[in-house]
Amino acid sequence: MEKKKSKQSVNVTAKKLGINGEGIGYLDGKPVFVDQLLPGETAEISLIETKERYAKGRINKRLNDSPLRILPACSVQGRCSGCPLMILQPQAQLQMKRELVQEALIKYAGLPRGRVQPVTASPLPLGYRNQCKLPIRQEHGQLVSGLYEEGSNRIIPIHSCLIHDEHLEALRKQIMGLLNKFKLSAYDPKTETGLRTLVLRYLDGQFQCVLVTGKSLLPSGLIEELKQIPGLVCLMQNINSDKRSRQLFSSRWKLLAGEDRLPVQLGRLQLNLSCASFFQLNRPQACQLYQKAASLIKPCTTLVEAYSGIGGISLMLKDKAKTIIGIESIQEAVDNANENARLNHADHVRFVCGDAAEEMKKISRKRKIDAVVVDPPRTGLDKAMIESLRQCRPAQIVYISCNPATLGKNIKELKDLYEVKTVIPFDMFPNTAHVETIVLLSKHL
Structure with a gap:
């Protein structure tokens, strides 16, 4: 039990790191989450939130330093929520992420610790993000x-x-300078006017820019100056005037200059991205991950990808099956994916819009599904999708996960039908606590 300092402050020692990169210590058996505290470090903290099952603390004074602690390269690390692990040696970050995956798979799926391979490091530790919002x-x-x-x-x-591509950062500063030159205002929820968010994407020397605004007209002089920025091929305005909206984009788009698609190379693929399309933020590491996923799949007749987005994974796997069907719930992404299939002369790859579980059942009624690739959101596979997989029973499932906890829970729900063949974590976002994981599941004989 940790020593109590007073009613306001206590001493706590971090035993491990949590899924958000915070230190986890214990007071009277209750976990206490403390940002910026590494395992083995003791700090005097103030309890800022106390619940029945956990508490949160804020460091008043750190009493010792872990030998794995380093000085962060960023001056606002610790205040900004972006890079909680920048205080930890890079090799230790990889080990910590492997342990996060190991602990989740032990806890939820009873998988042996040794089944999880070492984390594949990112080619770029800094400057890897190709988009900012x-x-x-x-x-x-x-x-x-x-x-x-x-x-x-x-x-x-x-x-x-420091985790943004340097060209992206230079563009951000240039655009912010122009917005101030023309004396634009920030969003005012009372009038529902003004600028809300700056969204930039940089790939292969070309930029995509979206200004998310309220009910505002942008000065023509500003648009003309933005158009002169070298490499800016797409300039869009998204009008999101609803002050209660938690969504970044509304459905109201206005093309101000250039094209509404950004061309990008992904390995041997040529893709076109709409402004609202999701694309992996760390492209070099995404290529490694997709190539590894492709190497795990045996050639087959029919492959289905659920949560297929703009089609990058399905098209990367185009040589693995005679028929590939991607399922995505957002129509704009489906349209974008089918454009990309045509662009890459992949006539046997097509994308449909709908609920992943329902569409997969429809496909299975017409043809046998040999392999399934899933790349779900952090919430993992829902009950309907698990049930659909249990009904279709493909010989192989490649699960690409961004959340070790939901991955472990989903594997537990499939364990009676599938054996875990391999678990390969990838460090997609260095200096953050996020870890991506590829799991190959093979149907029991």
Whole structure:
């Protein structure tokens, strides 16, 4: 039991790291989550939230340093919520992420620790993000873009984000300078006007820019100057005037200049991206992950990908099956994916819009599904999707996960039908606590 300092403060020692990169210690058997505290470090903390099953603390004074602690390269690390692991040696980050996957699969699926392979490191430890989505605020009469302070809705203005591609950062600063030159205002929920968010994507020397605004007209002079930025091939406005909306984009788009698609190379594939399309933020690592996933699948007749987005994985697997069907719930992404199939002369690859579980059942009534690839959101596979997999019973399932906990729970639900053949974690986002994992499941004989 940890020593109590007073009613306001206590000493706690971190025993391990949590899924958000926070230190986890214990008081009277209750877990206490403390940001910026590494395993083995003891700190005097203030309890800022106490619940029946857990508590949260804030460091007043760190009493010792872990030998794995390093000075963060970023001056606002710890205040910004973006890179909680920048204080941890890179090799230790990889080990920590492997342990997160191991513990989740032990806890939920009873999988042996040794089944999880070492984490595949990212080719780029910094400068790997090809997109930013930064809220805009007004400070001292100037517009600033930045990231949210940990645990708040306050914006920390960012001079330079080290995990953004350097070209993306240069463009962000140039655009923010122009927005201030034309004296634009930040979003005002009372009038539902002004700038809300700056969204930028940079790939292969070309930029895509979206200004998310309220009910505002953008000055023609601003648009003309933005059009002159070298490499800017797509300039869009998204009008999202609903002050209660938690969605980044509304359905109201306005093309201000250029094309509404951004061409991008992914391995041997040529893809076109709409502004709203999801694309992996760390492209070099995404290529490694997709290539590994492809190498695990045996050639077959019919392959189905659930949650297929703009089709990158399905098209990367185009040589693995005679027929490939991707399922995605967002029509715009489906349209984008079918464009990409045509672009890559993949006539045997097609994409349909609908619920993944229902569409997979429909497909299975017409043909036998040999392999399934799933790349679900952090919530994992829902009950309907698990049931659909149990009914279709493909010989192989490749599960690409971004959440070890939901991965473990889903494997547990499939264990009686499938054997876990391999577990390969990937460090898609260095300096954060996120880890992607490929799992190959093979149907029991």
